[in-house]
Amino acid sequence: MTAPGESGEGTLPWVRDRVRALVDNVELVVHGNTDMVRAAVICLLAEGHLLIEGVPGVAKTTLAKAIAHSVGGRVHRIQFTPDLLPSDVVGVNIYDAANQRFEFHPGPVFANIVLADEINRASPKTQSALLEAMGERQVSIDGRTYELPAPNFVIATQNPYDHQGTYTLPEAQLDRFMMQLRLGYPAPEQELRVIGDAIARRLPEQLNPVSSTDELLRLIEVTRTVHVADPIRAYIVAVVGGTRSQPETVRLGASPRAGNALAMAAQARAAVEGREYVLPDDVKAMAVHVLRHRLILTPEAAIRGATAASVMDGILAAVPVPQAASAR
Template sequence: MTNPDTAATNIARAVDRLCTNIGQVIQGKPEVIRNAVICLLAEGHLLIEDVPGTGKTSLARALASSISVTWNRIQFTPDLLPSDVTGVAIFNQGTSEFEFRPGPIFANIVLADEINRASPKTQSALLEVMEEATLSTDATVYPMDRPFMVVATQNPIDMEGTYVLPEAQLDRFLMKLTVGYPSASAEAAVLRTQKMEATVIRLRPVLTANDIERIINEIKLNVDVSPVIEDYIVAIAAATRTYSELRLGVSPRGSLALLRAARAAAGVAGRSYVTPEDVKEMAPVVLAHRLILQPEAELQGRTAAEIITRALQSVPVPRTAPVG
């Protein structure tokens, strides 16, 4: 068995290579890149929301291009059908039987571009596959290959031609990130990389699918979570259920998601144990999109991120996080 500390160090080194490779294209956003990689290693799905032109799709493509895996891009449009995502059964005249033709969802990394421009019916086609990594059709269950990750981009819902993602769909995403505008120096670096043609098309893989699967398994095996940390996560989730500004607080699925993300964050940091700081770091990107505000709170300008901050401030941080 691999020593936990040695395994954690190896994970940190591999992740550093991956983040550095992605950083050749996504300038000045190391935290966003790191969180996207943590999401992958936690076997979660990623939602990136921002205005057009901030690098949402480039981040997703750079992540996929940095790993030797299969990946597909689905451009979500109002006329996209569920079968365009999952696949369709075609009648074979030679065998007189229906044969299933897999759709683009069958890949290790799937880029769902502008997901909130498709109808809710089409979005719902992703519910099972995102939750269980399987697709059921015509009484047959098709498993997805590991690793499996959906990276979805969306524009803010106040922009023309967008739909609101259903709550059940949002809850399937482990994280929701925003890229944001780069700093002046980072934007100048973007211009230089374009001039030197250092674009996502020229990225080369630095890890394989087997590398990613091995890291995922090592995190599960070697990164310990003490009962103190588990209680801390539960207390944070419970705190969100007490605020009158919320119509819906964090569900038990949200608590599990925070646990997975915190373990992956500890592994990425080169540790074999989770600390309260890992939980606090992951809480905003893992929990905020799972909250549903009351209409009155939205009119008053309250945000889910603010409420997560209040929840973190209201729950005492454990003094120690014993391992084992």
């Protein structure tokens, strides 16, 4: 299906239809997680990077692969291990004796979609190699800067921090991820389909792309045009600010970068819904995915049983919601 004309007529229904096609394609191999799949595609349209967390075996890597192989373009996978070096991620200069000069050999981060598998099993030094790439879509090596291809998305998976052999992602690294999605165990009827896929040897690598990189860039371009009214912007500021106003519960709240991420995620959700403007419901729907992993709770709050998700629920319940008419 081709993009509509530059006039813009019918553009947002086109976005909605293309996203539905992407979600349907991913769900050929990922079962029982429609909301998570949809949120992952929204993250891509919002030009964000995605962190998927869950215990081993709940299809984190399958989801990442399925998204990557549903979109045409270069896909590189990095298996993060304790002995992985930063140069294994971003690339390295190698001396060419024949030409008597150093040549840059790009690392796997030079791709349209980068699968960073089990990212928290590598050392913090190696994790930090992604900071510039994820934040600025570029890599600096020996005084030279190399632009990454467009689009460029990092889809990372990680096991919970209390699992053996994992390193806690530093706050600066977590803040580079627009969203964090948490996958749990499937329902019995969905697990039956998972077993059926295993018996049939059905793999995400076998998926046919349903979108090209050019089309994805066009989808992103359309998403950027979705209107965010001043009351919605103020609502986003109030929600993000709410994470910084509870010192007895939250030791570190969300940064201004988090507010930017929430605004762009809300834009993408509105586009996926076929709307030209953001509603408060878009902000509320994306807030937990965008803000939860950025909050660090106090030890006392953790003892009381509070979680980042429960804190976000309380903030969303307390912040006044703009009226629909003023939100447009």
